[in-house]
Amino acid sequence: MARVIELNKSITDSNDRDAQQLREELRRRGLFLINLMSSPGSGKTTLLSRTITDLKDDVGIAVLEADIESDVDAAHIESLGAVALQVHTDGMCHMDAGMTRRGLEGMDLTDIQLAFLENVGNLICPAEYDTGAHANVMLLSVPEGDDKPLKYPLMFSMVDALVITKTDTLEYFDFSIEKCAERVRRLNPGVQIFPVSAETGEGMDAWENWLKSHLE
């Protein structure tokens, strides 16, 4: 059974300053933090599971699972050999920098180089709060549709990378990777885009090489 920490909203007047401090502290410790955002059910946990399995022999990985309730994800992630902690957000629809800090402090991060914050499943609120991560990554799954950049522009415009997940289901859905990429690049010209299937492994190499390129 994974441990669970209950978090409340941080009482601070400057989330941006807290986020900047956290980011610098983590960098000094040699820890690269990725804030992973998406809708519910877009495949964050499945992508992380495959990533951990592929990289764990070379990279120490930790996962902070933020959720309104439940601890199903953290228990699963731990079973794969990563350090994991579940945090509950007390009903809040996003994580802030103080919550992220308290979550990270609850884990043993000795020998960890790469940490993922699995943010609350939601395309709106998490886009508005800097968590202190070094990179913001968003997942969009093929079944959600290639029109989502039109509807949630803030999220798509603020991420460093977009992972298009569940590409093994492309033949069953009306989803054009090209059209989606074009819509995202119009909002965010510098974004990295990785189409992947964590089921078949297709595209995982490019995603994992991008991750490794950030580690010291």
Place this chain on the structure above:
Amino acid sequence: MARVIELNKSITDSNDRDAQQLREELRRRGLFLINLMSSPGSGKTTLLSRTITDLKDDVGIAVLEADIESDVDAAHIESLGAVALQVHTDGMCHMDAGMTRRGLEGMDLTDIQLAFLENVGNLICPAEYDTGAHANVMLLSVPEGDDKPLKYPLMFSMVDALVITKTDTLEYFDFSIEKCAERVRRLNPGVQIFPVSAETGEGMDAWENWLKSHLE
């Protein structure tokens, strides 16, 4: 091109009271309002499109499309012969009763018996605000996974009906309708559950009969 109204947060000390008032006013006018909630990409617009096509000869239907940005949905809904209006929520992750009222006031509702509020795509915030609707309906699509009731219990526990969408994709995903229904009923014993495919039409009858049962 569909019209768009920009809405801001309602300045009122009691959303619950506003919601109750709106609900009573609409009832007196013979208008049944359904608050439709789900993640982005779960198929709200596709379900509505099929429902409008099936029912429009017998029932006057209006759709209030709430979104952060874009007007793609309202334009499409209008083309099917329903009254539609797009409202933008100024970045807010949910609709409240005052916003719903202002949206409805922007439409010609003569001859309308059934109105849908397509709430912002999000399983968290919309669950916390009474919009003044007579029924709350949630969509969960097969690709999102049958574990979602464990992760977003508030939403699942407050709805009158759950529509499980995209059932034509059941063979490609590890989703058990039975397991999902059991998890939802544990939170919400009285909930109606409608598995449907708006693509093939399977299950649409039961959903549409439930809708009609609410009309005068």
